[in-house]
Amino acid sequence: MSRDNRHGVIREINGPIVTITLPGIHNGEQVKIGEMGLYGEVISLNGEDAVIQAYESTEGVRPGEPVEALGWPLSVELGPGLLGGIFDGVQRPLEEIFSRAGDHIPRGLSLPALDRERSWHFVPSADLERGQQLGSGTLLGRVQETAIIEHRILVPPERIGELIELAPEGDYLLDEPIGRVRTPNGRTRKLKLYHRWPVRTPRPYKRRDHGVAPLITGQRILDTFFPLLKGGKGAVPGPFGAGKTVVQQQVARWSNADIVIYVGCGERGNELVDVLETFPQLQDPYSGRKLMERTLLVANTSNMPVVAREASIYVGITMAEYYRDQGYDVVMLADSTSRWAEALREVSGRLGQMPVEEGYPAYLASRLAAVYERAGRVETGGCGKGSVTLIGAVSPPGGDFSEPVTAHTKEIIQTFWALSKELADARHYPAIDWVGSFAADVGTAARWWHEKISPEWERRRTQALSLLARDAELSRIVNLVGPEALSSAQRWELESAALVKEGVLQQSALDPVDTFSSPEKQFLLLDMVLTIYEKGAELIELGVPAQELTELPLLAKARRAKQSYDSQQTAQLKELMEEFNQSFNNIRLEYAKFKEHA
Template sequence: MSTGKIIRVAGPLVEAEGIPGAKMFDVVRVGHERLIGEIIELRGDVASIQVYEDTSMIGPGAPVVSTGLPLSVELGPGLISSIYDGIQRPLDVLALQGNRLARGIEVPGLPRDKKWRFTPRLAVGNEVEPGDILGVVKENIVVEHRIMVPPGVKGKIAKIEEGEFAVDETIAVIETEAGPRELTMMQRWPVRRARPYREKLAPDRIMTTGQRIIDTFFPIARGGTAAIPGPFGSGKTVVQHQLAKWADADIIVYVGCGERGNEMTDVLNEFPQLRDPRTGEDLMKRTVLVANTSDMPVAAREASIYTGITIAEYFRDMGYNVAIMADSTSRWAEALREISGRLEEMPGEEGYPAYLGSRLAEFYERAGRTRCLGQDGREGSITAIGAVSPPGGDLSEPVTQNTLRVVKVYWGLDSALAYRRHFPAINWLLSYSLYNERLDEYFRTEIGEEWVNLRRRAMRILQQEAELEEIVRLVGVDALSPRDQLTMEVARSIREDYLHQNAFHEIDTYTSLNKQLALLRLVLTFADVGLALLEKGMDIQKILALTIRERIAQAKYIPEDKTEEFTRLQTDLEQLAKDTELAGEVL
């Protein structure tokens, strides 16, 4: 370790000189309280240090000690169900110090006093390479933690033991060309460097979310990227909570990056009480939380997003499908802007640093579906979903625009929909998914050709409604032809009976793809029935007054296992088109 001294303090930015061998992104300890910081700029003998804690009462002359190592996270058993701050300090341990985090506390990311049962999968004499699974630890009833050979280690197993070990105890010895290498269950990895993989694969499989507007109209592929921009109060956090609860992912990494404390409190209170629909266990048993709220130091906010994506990459390397939620990247970008300003860098648009776009791209590019390192050829994926909080809902601001250049799915939230209590408040006319065409083949194979046709038809009806609304505003709905009036009513049914979803309803909160197909089929079959009855001379008002419409509206509350209810309702609808007299009887 090398020591220098502080020459200037400007909030979370500290300048120090005389640190021998200082390198970019080295971690340093600042002041007598040993606050953690990171070197982010070098000018000759002067190092600019981003400090991740409050720098009050620290002034020129205080010591700075370099560790010579980059900011890294500890990866191993104990990650699942943990709650960390932005630099991987476990908040449940820090909470024992009081309501406010004390400065300078050094707590390891993984507990050293807990023993884990390690079961080898390989034996002495086996040749191993980076990514090979040495053995497994049953971290909990849901997650099997796979202990892998670290990157850069290749050779023959000279020793491997079964038993109970702490994460820093030796479980195996590998004979490498450089000599014997002792391996533990823990790896350290620098957060700003992506973990290696063998090959990146095409994102051609859907990550189901159970949210009808997303899965049907704007799906996201496994290994894909999505953004949720929207003004204050439009439901960004609600959508991300829903995705964290119901997304078809093995592991969830939720990064609360600079949002208000009460939003993270909701996560901390809700998740331990929620039942995972995949396993029936607590949702926290497959979740890692990184909680860095708006009242924590701004510099740690900037690091939290890298901490989260590195943890996600580690589980991806085991062969898991991981979903990472970043709430929100706007707060992370604001931290970049503040640090950049203190470094006196040339500002870009609206004061953000000129490299904002490249930093966002670096984050989202670490998502993807990959063939992992290791001889077994396993696959894993990271699906990255970032909320964006543009000031005043202005989607032309730099963070939103730079994000949309990178991501493939745009779920645009609309405050007008939110004020009408339509959730999720995703605007179907503004949003898009660039995975639609790629995923159409998946839907045709797994769900059926009908899915793609129904989706396209439903979107056409919603677009027609938007065009007809201009006429309705001018001359009223009665001026429309009966056919157009039917179109307006079918569009309303799509919006209210299909796209509107109650996150707090036991049944409506999640909808499988098969149930989504059944619901959409019902709505569009009613459109066909209405056209058939119009052609037979029935008055449009009588068609719109059919009591079966109420049954269609209530169909989303039918449990998933009651498939016979959907079949009966579909049969009744089709019978109406054939029998005009029956249609009159059910008025």
């Protein structure tokens, strides 16, 4: 699109909403606003008038100032150099801005997201020949982006055609061409190490596929009880103080994804500062190198412009799709989608659109669904299978899960990790409520667990959830009439349920041993506490008093096992289980002798 004579004038300003007159402008097009050159995008048209939403504060901008149309929609730069980066909601590099301008981002400042002065060693694909037809996603070559991630340079979707030339192996700047193609309309287009892509347009792929393996997070209540598949859609709803951010940070740190993208969307500044300071110091548990070598961060705090908050989710998911197209499994964490929805509400209110439930626009559900549907496992154009797993935090006011954002999200996603204020107040972390949570793909996850860990996984999981449900019923009875009304078997059920909660479900993110639990350790701990429950139930049937069992030292030992043995010490856990079995057998023999003498 030509940028000649693409200038207009500001007519009216209403917060981040600016009305301009500019003939020939397109919906979704980016513009520079006023003398300061603030960035924004067109969100509606009315003849020669257009409504712009600005990504920055419009304070000091006046009607009559000029507006320039840039000729493209809100887009991101996709290429080597993204990993390890920290960007704002419209992909401005915050570390580069800090080095130039200090703590505060000057309005109108525009810097490229990717470093134009850094060269990359490009290795072309050996099987490409001149005259070959290139499709979307065809692998052009490789660049070693970090020590653990190989960046695959792909043909952009708008650059398909006949290969005219491909550069030899060597070091290239991002703006240097590495090849040329002749597109179907006869035009010659350059290929570079990077390209731009509009964030509101999903990137193409060959076909969508079903998830086949769970995302392993190292958190027992997530992996064992409510698994999420790679390429799945999950949500972490919960009230203030319930631990949403910690859950998401644990997933970001320990998940077995190739790439992690963390989007802080409208959250408190101190929480994002904690993320920005701690993540660069963390070690990747799988490679032993810095975690940031496979991570990128998008930071948009609650005091930043509301429209950039709305854009940040799209920026994050577009970068996630880009690495998915390279055949990687990507996890994107959005903290939180409630703040994103509030940005939609504020902008729609300024536009005078009709509000519906709790003031949100009528298109809230469809916008949420459109974002979550960009997750999935797909067959890429030239790099095999890749996936984007999207996990969104939801912050319902007062912990009310019936409010619109939570209710609509619940209908869209496959795995729901509901956080409980009561559990958090009781210092039970992660405070995920096993009653209010659900996972839709347990059957698929079970096939993986049965093949990799144990064919008993699904049965043990079901048994544990049944025991926890029984615990809820018995607890209500105890609250009404006291523990004296329970039989020995029921008292043992309560004790065993407490053992499941304390020995399996509770997991401290700050404990150096228990912060991560391998799948094998997870199953061994679950199998251990359920075996204790079964052995105890057998003894109670023989007449052993429940009080005698609840006072056994082995119960305390079972509670501490998660912190006593790390994920490599599974052999010691199995030995501990044998020790417990022997203890119960000894009690059985002693009680049998006692009954004989009696």
